[in-house]
Amino acid sequence: MAEPLADPTGSIHRRSLTAVFGATFFVRFAFGITLAVFASYIVGRWTGLSGSDTAVVGLVSAMAPVGEFTTVLLSGVAADRYGRFPVLFGGMTGAAVLFALVSATRSTVALGAMNFLFGIASGAILASSLAVVADRSGADERGFEMGRFDAMNLFGWLGGFAFGIGVGGAIPVSSLPFIFLLGAAALAVGLALAAVLLRGIPRATLNRGLPVVQVFRSAFRRNVLLVTVPWLVIYMLIGYVLVFLGTAAKGTGISTTYLALAIGGVGAVLVLSQPQFGKAADRYGRMRMMTVGAGGFVALLATGILLLQYGAEPVLLGVAGVSAVAALAYAPAALAALADLALALSRATTMAIYSLTISLGMILGLIVSTQLFDALGNLGLDLFFGAIAGALVLLTAARYVDARRDAAARATTPAQ
Numbered sequence: 001m002a003e004p005l006a007d008p009t010g011s012i013h014r015r016s017l018t019a020v021f022g023a024t025f026f027v028r029f030a031f032g033i034t035l036a037v038f039a040s041y042i043v044g045r046w047t048g049l050s051g052s053d054t055a056v057v058g059l060v061s062a063m064a065p066v067g068e069f070t071t072v073l074l075s076g077v078a079a080d081r082y083g084r085f086p087v088l089f090g091g092m093t094g095a096a097v098l099f100a101l102v103s104a105t106r107s108t109v110a111l112g113a114m115n116f117l118f119g120i121a122s123g124a125i126l127a128s129s130l131a132v133v134a135d136r137s138g139a140d141e142r143g144f145e146m147g148r149f150d151a152m153n154l155f156g157w158l159g160g161f162a163f164g165i166g167v168g169g170a171i172p173v174s175s176l177p178f179i180f181l182l183g184a185a186a187l188a189v190g191l192a193l194a195a196v197l198l199r200g201i202p203r204a205t206l207n208r209g210l211p212v213v214q215v216f217r218s219a220f221r222r223n224v225l226l227v228t229v230p231w232l233v234i235y236m237l238i239g240y241v242l243v244f245l246g247t248a249a250k251g252t253g254i255s256t257t258y259l260a261l262a263i264g265g266v267g268a269v270l271v272l273s274q275p276q277f278g279k280a281a282d283r284y285g286r287m288r289m290m291t292v293g294a295g296g297f298v299a300l301l302a303t304g305i306l307l308l309q310y311g312a313e314p315v316l317l318g319v320a321g322v323s324a325v326a327a328l329a330y331a332p333a334a335l336a337a338l339a340d341l342a343l344a345l346s347r348a349t350t351m352a353i354y355s356l357t358i359s360l361g362m363i364l365g366l367i368v369s370t371q372l373f374d375a376l377g378n379l380g381l382d383l384f385f386g387a388i389a390g391a392l393v394l395l396t397a398a399r400y401v402d403a404r405r406d407a408a409a410r411a412t413t414p415a416q
Contacts, residue, residue, distance in 0.1 A: 013136050019197035020088075020132045021148060025156040026190025027092060027125055030099060030183035032160025033167075035061075041176045042108060056108060058370035063112045065362035067119025068126075068355060075124040076131070076352030084128045084135070084348065085198065089191065091124030096187035103177035119359065126355040131348035134339035140282055142339050143289075147278020147332035154270045154331075160186070224350060226399040227290075227337050228357045233391045234297060234330070235361030236368070236384075270328065278332035286337035287403045293330020294396040299323035301389040305382055 039057045079087040098114050098121065105111065129149070137145035164179055171178070281289040300323035307316050335354065342350035372380030 015197050016132055017136050017145065017148075019194040020129045021152045022197070023088065023092065023125075023190045023194040024129055024149060025152040025159075026186050026193070027095070027122075028153050028156025029160035029163070030095070030186040030190075031122070032157045032162075033164040033186065034099065034102070034160075034180055034183045036161045036164025037176050037179050040173055041106070041179075042111060058366040060108055060112045060115060062363045062366045063115035064119040064122065065359035065366075067116035068123035068359035069119070069363060071120045072123030072127055072352045072355040072359065073349060075120075076127040076349035078124075079128040079131050079348035079352075080346055084132045085194075087124050087348075088128040088132075089194070091121040091128070092187055092191045092194075095121040095125070096184045096191065099180050099184035099187060103180040123352065123355050123359065127348050127352035130335070130339075130351035130354065134342060134347050134351060137339070139340060143278035143281035143286070143332055143336040144275055145278070146335035146339065147275040147281075150278075150331045150335060151271045151274035154274070155268070158270065220353070221341070223402060224338065224341050224353060226395070226402050227334055227341065228353045230290075230294060230330075230392060230395045230399070231334070231354060232357040232361040232364070233388045233395070235358040236365030237297075237301070237388050238362075238365070269325075273325065273328050274332055277329045278336065280329070281333035281336050286333045286340070287400060289329045289333035290337065291396055291400065293327055293333065294392050296323045296326025296329065298389045298392050300327055301385045305385055 038061060042057050042060055075087055075091070095118060098118055102111065102114055133145050133149050134142070160183075167179060167182075277289060277293075300320060303316055303320040303323055307313075307320065310316065338351060338354060339347075369381065369384050372384050374380075376383070
């Protein structure tokens with residue numbers, strides 16, 4: 001399916017974005033369902049994971065981001081040269097088939113291989129989806145549209161994760177293959193929804209664009225990297241939390257129903273907050289909102305370390321809640337900034353760098369955190385969280401200096 005033609009009425013614009021937002025939700029919902037139980041499915045039990053168990057789970061889980069990391073730029077190039085929607089639909093179809101196949105095996109080798117292929121499909125889905133949103137939004141509304149995309153992305157993750165934990169907590173480990181079949185069904189629904197919304201939209205002949213080497217050179221510019229690299233360290237944290245939260249909750253006796261409701265509630269907050277943070281990025285500037293978000297992540301990490309040491313003190317919980325809300329400002333502003341910087345003929349490849357950095361973050365986060373925990377216990381996790389916070393501060397400062405330098409340079413040009 002090629003790209004829709006421009007339409008003055010906005011009908012194609014709205015249908016294209018609705019198709020992408022709907023597909024994004026169901027894709028992430030499927031991934032969230034299965035990720036909630038993946039650790040327990042691999043080792044065959046809910047609780048009592050040893051250090052060696054966590055290392056195995058970390059390596060198998062890391063295969064998905066490895067697959068995404070090694071191929072997502074090629075997906076971006078394909079979306080630039082052959083169309084956004086063929087790449088999106090191909091990724092969703094492949095992921096649905098793979099989810100169904102996972103339910104048939106518990107072999108760690110087979111699961112690792114299929115997880116690698118999941119990563120390839122995930123990168124194709126994300127790069128093509130972000131390119132569509134960037135194509136269909138102007139600079140003055142791009143933050144809002146990226147906020148809506150991120151809301152569906154994160155709500156899908158958290159909604160699926162909550163659903164997976166809730167269902168997983170109610171069934172024995174032997175019945176976990178059912179969860180993966182649910183994931184395949186969710187992907188099929190998303191695929192069908194997108195196909196219906198895009199039916200009858202006229203297609204344009206794509207410009208095959210720049211040579212691949214020139215596309216990469218255009219995408220990997222300094223200002224692009226300063227926007228995307230902070231996601232690497234953010235997803236080092238997110239990768240660890242997503243893979244082990246369900247098992248950790250079981251081990252500490254926290255009700256899976258309570259945990260599922262709490263995570264689902266956070267997802268509902270995201271649906272409301274992300275478009276508003278995107279609007280704020282359109283109004284007050286990308287850099288300001290990115291700084292607010294990075295500060296929220298740093299405060300949340302510091303508070304998390306204190307909570308581990310002193311328990312659930314009301315003041316610490318309040319600070320953690322405020323910090324978590326502030327952290328949500330980062331993604332819409334940074335995605336809009338990345339789309340602002342992307343050149344038209346290499347837009348999907350540039351947006352793929354987002355996927356590249358978050359997949360690398362998942363790889364490093366899973367491997368580094370599990371090895372540190374295996375070697376040093378809770379101290380290793382404290383070091384891990386502290387390093388992420390320090391890196392975020394440095395990277396945000398570097399991006400701020402770069403943005404100020406570019407603004408000063410533009411202000412002195414003859415055109416201005």
